[in-house]
Amino acid sequence: MNLSLNRRSFLSGSGALVVAYAMNGSASAQNLPGAPPKSRGVNAKQVDSYFVIKADGGVMLYSGKVDLGTGHRIALPQIVADELGIPIERIAMIEGDTHLTPDQGSTSGSNGMMRGGVQTRQAAATARAALIKLGAQKLGLPEAELDTAEGEVRPKKGGAGVTFAALLADSQFNLELDPKAPRRKPSEYKYVGKHVRRPDMPGKATGSHVWMHDFAVEGMLHGRSVYPPRPGAKLASVDEASIADIPGVKVVRIKDYLGVVAEREWHAEKAARQLKAQWEGGGIVTTSAEAQTYLRSSGPRDKDEVAEKKGDFDKAWPETAKKLTADFYWPMQSHASLGPSCAIADVRDGEATIWTASQGTHKFAEAFEGILQLPKGKVRQIYLDGAGCYGMNGHDDAAIDAAILSRAVGKPVRVQWSRADELAWDPKGPPQTLTIEAGLDKEGKISTWRAHMWVPRLTPKLPNVPLVSPQLAGLPQMQGISTGSISIGAIPTYDIPNMEAVLHYVKDTPVRTSPLRAPGKLANLMAVETMMDELALAAGKDPLAFRLDYLKDPRSIDVLKKTAELHGWQARVEPRRDGKGRGVAFTHYKGNETYVGMAMDVEVDRASGAIRVTRVSCAHDCGQIISPDSVKSQIEGCIIQGVSRAMFEETRFDRERITAVDWSSYQVITFPDVPALNIALIDRPDQRPVGAGEAAIAPVAAALANAVFDATGVRLRSAPFTPQRVRAAMVETGTRAG
Amino acid sequence: MARYALDVNGQTRSIDVHDPQEPLLYVLRNDLRLTGAKYGCGLGQCGACTVIIDGEAVRSCLTPISAAKGKITTIEGLGTPQKPHAVQAAFIEEQAAQCGYCTNGMVMTTAAFLDKTKAPSSGQVRDALAANVCRCGAHDRIVKAALRAASAK
Numbered sequence: 001m002n003l004s005l006n007r008r009s010f011l012s013g014s015g016a017l018v019v020a021y022a023m024n025g026s027a028s029a030q031n032l033p034g035a036p037p038k039s040r041g042v043n044a045k046q047v048d049s050y051f052v053i054k055a056d057g058g059v060m061l062y063s064g065k066v067d068l069g070t071g072h073r074i075a076l077p078q079i080v081a082d083e084l085g086i087p088i089e090r091i092a093m094i095e096g097d098t099h100l101t102p103d104q105g106s107t108s109g110s111n112g113m114m115r116g117g118v119q120t121r122q123a124a125a126t127a128r129a130a131l132i133k134l135g136a137q138k139l140g141l142p143e144a145e146l147d148t149a150e151g152e153v154r155p156k157k158g159g160a161g162v163t164f165a166a167l168l169a170d171s172q173f174n175l176e177l178d179p180k181a182p183r184r185k186p187s188e189y190k191y192v193g194k195h196v197r198r199p200d201m202p203g204k205a206t207g208s209h210v211w212m213h214d215f216a217v218e219g220m221l222h223g224r225s226v227y228p229p230r231p232g233a234k235l236a237s238v239d240e241a242s243i244a245d246i247p248g249v250k251v252v253r254i255k256d257y258l259g260v261v262a263e264r265e266w267h268a269e270k271a272a273r274q275l276k277a278q279w280e281g282g283g284i285v286t287t288s289a290e291a292q293t294y295l296r297s298s299g300p301r302d303k304d305e306v307a308e309k310k311g312d313f314d315k316a317w318p319e320t321a322k323k324l325t326a327d328f329y330w331p332m333q334s335h336a337s338l339g340p341s342c343a344i345a346d347v348r349d350g351e352a353t354i355w356t357a358s359q360g361t362h363k364f365a366e367a368f369e370g371i372l373q374l375p376k377g378k379v380r381q382i383y384l385d386g387a388g389c390y391g392m393n394g395h396d397d398a399a400i401d402a403a404i405l406s407r408a409v410g411k412p413v414r415v416q417w418s419r420a421d422e423l424a425w426d427p428k429g430p431p432q433t434l435t436i437e438a439g440l441d442k443e444g445k446i447s448t449w450r451a452h453m454w455v456p457r458l459t460p461k462l463p464n465v466p467l468v469s470p471q472l473a474g475l476p477q478m479q480g481i482s483t484g485s486i487s488i489g490a491i492p493t494y495d496i497p498n499m500e501a502v503l504h505y506v507k508d509t510p511v512r513t514s515p516l517r518a519p520g521k522l523a524n525l526m527a528v529e530t531m532m533d534e535l536a537l538a539a540g541k542d543p544l545a546f547r548l549d550y551l552k553d554p555r556s557i558d559v560l561k562k563t564a565e566l567h568g569w570q571a572r573v574e575p576r577r578d579g580k581g582r583g584v585a586f587t588h589y590k591g592n593e594t595y596v597g598m599a600m601d602v603e604v605d606r607a608s609g610a611i612r613v614t615r616v617s618c619a620h621d622c623g624q625i626i627s628p629d630s631v632k633s634q635i636e637g638c639i640i641q642g643v644s645r646a647m648f649e650e651t652r653f654d655r656e657r658i659t660a661v662d663w664s665s666y667q668v669i670t671f672p673d674v675p676a677l678n679i680a681l682i683d684r685p686d687q688r689p690v691g692a693g694e695a696a697i698a699p700v701a702a703a704l705a706n707a708v709f710d711a712t713g714v715r716l717r718s719a720p721f722t723p724q725r726v727r728a729a730m731v732e733t734g735t736r737a738g
Numbered sequence: 739m740a741r742y743a744l745d746v747n748g749q750t751r752s753i754d755v756h757d758p759q760e761p762l763l764y765v766l767r768n769d770l771r772l773t774g775a776k777y778g779c780g781l782g783q784c785g786a787c788t789v790i791i792d793g794e795a796v797r798s799c800l801t802p803i804s805a806a807k808g809k810i811t812t813i814e815g816l817g818t819p820q821k822p823h824a825v826q827a828a829f830i831e832e833q834a835a836q837c838g839y840c841t842n843g844m845v846m847t848t849a850a851f852l853d854k855t856k857a858p859s860s861g862q863v864r865d866a867l868a869a870n871v872c873r874c875g876a877h878d879r880i881v882k883a884a885l886r887a888a889s890a891k
Contacts, residue, residue, distance in 0.1 A: 069837030069874055197833060204838035205829040205845060206822055207774020207813035214773035247756060265768055266760040269780075338778055338786060338873040339839040388837035388874045419779040629833060633876070637836055640875030663783040663871060671864040674877040 064104030065116030071630025085148030096383025106360030110691020233282030311498035320439030330523030339387030357386025429516030451490035486520025529702030563597030581711025609726035642700025747815030785870035836874030
């Protein structure tokens, strides 16, 4: 199916973005719902929180989960259209508004469909059952003889039906989500599993889509924060005369928070750059060059903990015939959003409205109530699209900056972070180091596996990543560390008898952290899957066949076999060492979600050490596929961003500041380095849908490192795989003259 | 304060600006409310702010208002959802974006490139877009969209 859906969006009176669909680009007025109410029930257990049946025959869909560029905006209507039985173009959708949409938790951890979609589907199934019940009364027929289609309850055997609108226009279901409400069978789907075009592409390709950055409210001022030159520095003095030549600028100083507002955006930006201030103290505990040593030794250690255990490693290790040990390092990295964070806040008269690209509007509305000391329900957060964020970037920081400035000047304020603000101050994916000890028994079978990870202890019950400016301004918020679950995945899902994962707690991270797409998994998979290759070589086996020996789950086996077929995998034991190589990696993400197999071809220039990834194949099983093109798009993004993170990206810092603050000092992949992609989706309509947003990024560095080994005979165990690092590794292993 | 007359999307627009160094990008976005061009870095490194001036793809974040001479085309002037330009139509056809924040730069750079280069190879397209950053990893689709637009012309 290739429905030509075009998007029409408009901003309602409150500023909520309403997205509607129309066939063939001609949105007819009757398909567009009226402006949404100012507030409504947002309890995620209530059917009415998810949709309203409109008198015009349309459905207004409310989603607590938001589209971060992932395709949620088409996938969710696909689900609802099928489950309710209504043409997709009659559905309009509002996302992430704390006063309008159900609180379905943050959009993170690839949970948009896995949790949000499944929950909304159950709401739709409950609604459908209720509509059939109402229809039965109206038509005088038994419920069992009725179905829904085209926005009507109809007799299955044919004959006149009754429209949803006639049954329930603009009134409420008053029902809780029924976990037992019958769902449609996959064979009945019209939209789920089919390619339906995203409604937002025409606007995005023609400049009419309204991003957070493009939104404006009446009478707003432009604000900028002036962050300290060193984290933790105290503001000693401000020289306002230094910006006297810029018209209409007001300086806002609250303890160590410094910001400016101006009527004209350029004047605010110029003032933020030009304003002179004296700062004292502050700094970073280590440097990027020394971070691995810092994590392993100098970081004050808390205590060790065995996170996962199977069999008895300590007992089996002495009897292990062939023992291998390797250390790994993954650097600190930025979310590096292409559009620096932006938000608008209007904080006046004891309440706040925040327009934000937040991944968690409900969560941060509550956080903002605490920070701004406003009563419950007095902060409304309204989602608008930001640039891709891949975890938690600076959006929520920009939002609180705007709120602090708005409250100080009594007017709405828009804050736009600079490129340097984003790369220096977005919360980072933490640096990671780990050691894997693993070995083969006398028969050449893997008998032992132990992973040591040096990680920060996550703060229990931390409601959200702490924000920068409240800390500077002395406003109340809970402090603590959040990284996402970076310690998952260092022991594999392979069938190995004796395994354990040991955590060594370091007291702190060098700078503030937050989840970064597939938190920790690129590093952990790099360790796990390169060790699997080392074991395969030690056992004299082809790496792909060796992996299959340790997989029992049929879906794991299928995905790896499909990868081999896609890539044209040819078995080999010894590395080629001729500058061209092929690598493989596999993950069953988090042990219970998506299955990913990946194979990769590389070419390594032995003189320069430069790697070129030429071709990547990926087989992917995320259960039931809702929106195949969105899944494919996410996988493409995972592979390309994964190659970028493995080969180029490192947030470098010295003891004063982060020094990677633009696209030249923080490099990301560009077009000439993008490999050819070959993707196979394995659809399991009878299985639950699981995440597609991040699983495929997890094995990228591992497959790449394995391919480089095949090409050169050199093991890369520290990212990014820069030419300098590759050269150094070749010299170290004697495969290249120094 | 000085008055500048800009030729934007076929219309002459007059704007009073205090600082002759103010980038064209800010004037387009805030004064003319043409928000298709995006702020990405302010350094000319990412291409999100690209507009076409006299046929050349130009970084509007590095173009002072006082130097913004010539015929300026923004993405809004290229086409609309109802009547998209060939490049825009190809981006829609290929679904060539994730978040889409880079799309303005990709579309405008591609449009200017294809006006000069007929029937480019995939390698030429990649080189033409080498200084445009996409963070989501939509590159493959963007190249396909550019090639589709080239063949449609």
